[in-house]
Amino acid sequence: MKSCFFACLCLALPLAARADEGMWLFNDPPRALLRDRYHFDPSDAWLDHLRLASVRFNPGGSGSFVSADGLLISNHHVGADALQKLSTSEKNYVRDGFYARTPAQEIKCLDLELNVLESIEDVTARVNAAVAKDADPAAAFAARRGIIADIEKQSQEQTGLRADVVTLWQGGAYHLYRYKRYTDVRLVFAPEQQAAFYGGDPDNFEFPRYDLDICLFRAYEDGQPARPSEWLRFSPEGPRDGDLVFVSGNPGRTSRLLTVAELKDLRDQSLPFRLLMLRDREVLLEAWSARGGENARRAKEAVFGVKNSRKALDGRLAGLLSPGLMAGKEAAETQFKARLAGKPEWAEALAAYDRIAGAAKIMGDQSVKYNLIEGAAAFNCDSFGLARALLRASQERPKPNGRRLREYSDSGRASLELALFSAKPIYPDLECLTLADSLAFLAGELGADDPLTRRILAGKSPRERALELIDGTAVRDAAFRRKLYDGGAAAVDAARDPMIELARLIDPDARALRAVVEEQTEVRNQAHAAIARARNALEGSSGYPDATFTLRLAFGAVKGYEENGRPVPAFTTLDGLYARAAKMHNRPPFDLTPLWTSRKSKVNPGTPLNFVSADDIIGGNSGSPVVNRAGEFVGIIFDGNLQSLPWDYAYDDTEGRAISVDSAAILEALNTVFRAAPLARELTTGALAPQR
């Protein structure tokens, strides 16, 4: 990373959108900016078309419809969760890929939910009206939770659509998002992982890149290919250098509007702690994977996730440790506070900074324990998650909808049940490994003589306790889960399942930790809302809220950059892939599979493979369609470069870039490498060919 990376940010205000910055709300698009910078004026129809063709992958990720017959495209690394769940020791779809030549060959995913954003409604006034002015934070939180559950349930009953009230601007606004859900999703095509993730962890977040990071699914309704209301026409050419391109996807979370105190907490506490947890898991899973091929297969998705998060967090931490970034944040905050000072109407906004710092301190003091117990980092295995869900569902469902823990509200029920009754494979050996390690981690963090640790370990070593729990629990059996879920508290209590009993044992502590976070989040959100009101009044309301894993629109030019004085062109090509493999002696993770080696003479070497653009993205945008002014699909986001990782805190396009697979490479690979011409044809024609 270049040394002066953030020097130019010093005076940037958090909200002053610069260059191609912004993860814009579809109901508040950056019309003026687009007009001024690019002479582009998107019509409502253009926006609706793009929004309705966009797909959210509920487990995390984005995608888009690319044919009238429900074909949709995302990244391989987004689809890998589904691929892994469909794989067995005999059939490894993650490693080997898959292609259904006919719809009949498509394989139904086990628990994949897709969402299409049908409408947005501002319900801020309704939410705030439900909270008494003088309510203490706990009461305010409860009132807010209650009204949000009511709004969601009412909407769902009226429309049949999934309803989520989304907190925007850290509490400054509440919008109701209504989604069409697809839960019959079938796998159509995946390349071999070595092509999708060429270069592996070493090349992750790097550019130049040579990855065909795609995966195609088809949504079904009533047993037939879905007919989405909108879908994107596929451009066979991809974009050109300098083109304005748009990204429509679901950035997971950004922290750009946080106060300096909150950023320092991230820098000095949260991120270092999360990194040490991730490294613990990375070392554990890598060592276990190295012991044999089947181990490696079982842990594959987890290993990828952990390495990907670790590298991303390393980059974010590097951003926060870059004095330029923090100095810029401090200068902006000081400057804004100076505008508030001495003005009675902004006294609340000015005081809000201290309230936020106070809330951050309270949450920070218990954050390790919160992560371990309520966050379940001490019980790192699927079985615990299922056990806790069964226990809590039995406790929460008898309560009024508005008083439940959020994840057990009526509006979330269908999604909860999809996950809870998934037939995904769970491997006891891997469960035991990760549970034992996380119990040891707990002992290391709290101390082995800590009363809670002692109760959890029950007089056994972490490994003995993990063995006993994983051996003894029946929650891996989906029929057992169904029985307990339907049977409610009586059935759950009667089961005496050791993992459920562990969840019960820690539940009072877990809920107490959670209550503190909920209360302090309420304090913090109301403080942020006060600051947001002041900012809107003093600086105008143009801008975009921090990312919330909801649909956003980004825009930016396809353009290269300069790194250490050397130009990095915007595009790589297919022959660049072959050249890189040769230069790296074809050694993993830079090897080509026999398929790609055998097709070398056939592929058009100049086909653009990956490209970078200045679009403002972050994790969760993976799989987002990249469209041109005509709204055509010209590529698909799959990564950002290292220099984009600090975008979590501040956008900067000096070197930071989003990285996409070019639509031209997708067609070339399907036709020439994978001999999947019918699928390529569906992309170019937008319809499932009758003869296929």
Next chain:
Amino acid sequence: MKSCFFACLCLALPLAARADEGMWLFNDPPRALLRDRYHFDPSDAWLDHLRLASVRFNPGGSGSFVSADGLLISNHHVGADALQKLSTSEKNYVRDGFYARTPAQEIKCLDLELNVLESIEDVTARVNAAVAKDADPAAAFAARRGIIADIEKQSQEQTGLRADVVTLWQGGAYHLYRYKRYTDVRLVFAPEQQAAFYGGDPDNFEFPRYDLDICLFRAYEDGQPARPSEWLRFSPEGPRDGDLVFVSGNPGRTSRLLTVAELKDLRDQSLPFRLLMLRDREVLLEAWSARGGENARRAKEAVFGVKNSRKALDGRLAGLLSPGLMAGKEAAETQFKARLAGKPEWAEALAAYDRIAGAAKIMGDQSVKYNLIEGAAAFNCDSFGLARALLRASQERPKPNGRRLREYSDSGRASLELALFSAKPIYPDLECLTLADSLAFLAGELGADDPLTRRILAGKSPRERALELIDGTAVRDAAFRRKLYDGGAAAVDAARDPMIELARLIDPDARALRAVVEEQTEVRNQAHAAIARARNALEGSSGYPDATFTLRLAFGAVKGYEENGRPVPAFTTLDGLYARAAKMHNRPPFDLTPLWTSRKSKVNPGTPLNFVSADDIIGGNSGSPVVNRAGEFVGIIFDGNLQSLPWDYAYDDTEGRAISVDSAAILEALNTVFRAAPLARELTTGALAPQR
């Protein structure tokens, strides 16, 4: 690890030597035990022969002379440090191995020092007499340091031998060890690393094993092969199942006599912290290595060291988290304290437990900072170590010998200079990587706004600061180091070298942290000495002190064990190696090199390859000779199994075993695989063949 692993230990007293337990002093061998258990009575000559044929590798490890012409054998993983330093991007001796067919082809190691223990003298009375009864801990520490430096210097001047006063029994005794030093050590033979470390990290600390973990050197004196006073005759057959075998080597450190408070500090603080540092480095180095072959070569030794330590510490922590082990320690301590209670003569010993807990608390409270600053974990690169050595040598050498930091005393001067002026390669890219990471680790631990962190980072990001320091320092140039070392403080000050200036910047803090540790160590050691006196008086003096990286004698039977109800035989064979490779589809790290594959039909398949015995060993014993009753070399220690890792705290031979390479496999591999018959002949005849 079996669940009841430590159950049987509950009532074991720390000092009650059980079964084949013990790392015995050569000047206090377990004669009675050997007589009672094995009807074996080693003569003084037998002991002297074994001691004088044993070799300590000063950087960490053991070995032995195996010919009259100075040939000596150790492990590949002990020799790898020397191999790595001799390797370049063109010639990779670590990976590819080496064989000098004639002495002329042998390659001189860059900075390897070997020690042979010539004599031991008890100087306890002299050391203690120099410390005033009423001295406070700081004064007592200074007085003790002074007298130890005097004793060492005097001995060195009288004998010319390296002189080390060793603290035994945690301060209960002080023995003067005199060593013959060899610093002209030449590489004779190394197998390919894939044969030496077959199975890699996954098989490390496991059994059954199939490793040819050997490396042969020759010591020289005055340019000629050394003629050691003693050397071991090589047994072509190795041991038989059930044989009594002895191990003579240098176990690095054990913690068996620590109090429960100290063990809990290890369990809850030290080990978890060291593990998180190790995992940080492992992830960093693995990710960097994956980026290219030359990266991997440069980081190879560091990667091995980190993974090896991480797996060892994981096993040790598992032992401490095993309730049986800790319960046994607590019961023994409670029982012993009961014997002391109410007896005025043992009041000091009884009070010692609280003094130890107090000292441990003080050291524990500053241990993170101590590790980072004085331990230099925040400045993880060779350049910093060299810079600090230059700075401190310039400060310490003008002081009287007895007042210096221990590593700058006159008696240690030759060893210090050997390390300081080594021509070993130092790679700026790797230095920058590890320094940047460790500076970020510092910021994560202390906080980026901590005043010390701010001074160290000097307004830059960790990466920028590391780049600046590594780019700017000249300490990688051995001639520069020589100039500064010879020029003293004036030359060091005038150099204005940025890395030396960093060492200077933190030196007041570093020395202050060290002073606290020295003072509390004195408190702790005197408390332990009081307990040791009581123990000797009440239970007799038979026993052995904790390991101190000095020569010890262990004994034990060659025998298999039972794991999860299945028998694990004591021996593996060469055909087992081929079978394992086939079963693991020859995938790394279970692959055979082309050499081994091509020789498959030639090797005698039944040749014993590795074996386990109950000898009491620990890290530092690597490379120790295993000898039979006749004092013949029958094998070489290279590992302990997972179940032996908690031996740091308590020996248990239910499943714990030492693992050795069989001497028969060494001969078979040299003759048949490596076609190194002249070297095999030197082993069997004990002399360098004239025709060679």
